[in-house]
Amino acid sequence: xxxxxxxxxxxKAKVETAAKAKKxxxxxxxxxxxxxxxxxxxxxxxxRAKGLNISIEGLTLADAVRAIQRAEGNFDCFxxxxxxxxxxxxxxxxxxxxx
Numbered sequence: 001x002x003x004x005x006x007x008x009x010x011x012k013a014k015v016e017t018a019a020k021a022k023k024x025x026x027x028x029x030x031x032x033x034x035x036x037x038x039x040x041x042x043x044x045x046x047x048r049a050k051g052l053n054i055s056i057e058g059l060t061l062a063d064a065v066r067a068i069q070r071a072e073g074n075f076d077c078f079x080x081x082x083x084x085x086x087x088x089x090x091x092x093x094x095x096x097x098x099x
Contacts, residue, residue: 008053008071041065041095048072065092 038061045064049056052071056064065078069092077085078092085096 037095037098041092044091061095065095 041061042064045056045061045068048068049064052068054067054071056067059067062079066076069076069078074090075087077087078096081097083097085093087093087096090096
């Protein structure tokens with residue numbers, strides 16, 4: 001129980017640090033996936049972050065999803081693949097290669 005609390009505190013600290021260093025996000029029209037994919041991914045990120053009790057406010061979509069992936073104990077690779085992604089079962093795949 002104590003280890004879980006320490007892990008959650010560490011993730012929360014990383015998220016807060018990333019929020020302070022937030023980079024401006026590109027306008028929706030410039031995003032490769034279009035506004036529809038971005039909106040769906042942002043909604044999914046907000047729901048998952050709330051379920052994990054972490055704050056993603058002020059983060060870019062990519063930083064928010066990576067924070068969620070780390071909090072869930074997964075590989076934090078969102079939007080880092082150039083052309084190919086071998087994570088076929090990832091729930092973020094629909095937005096990953098288009099972001």
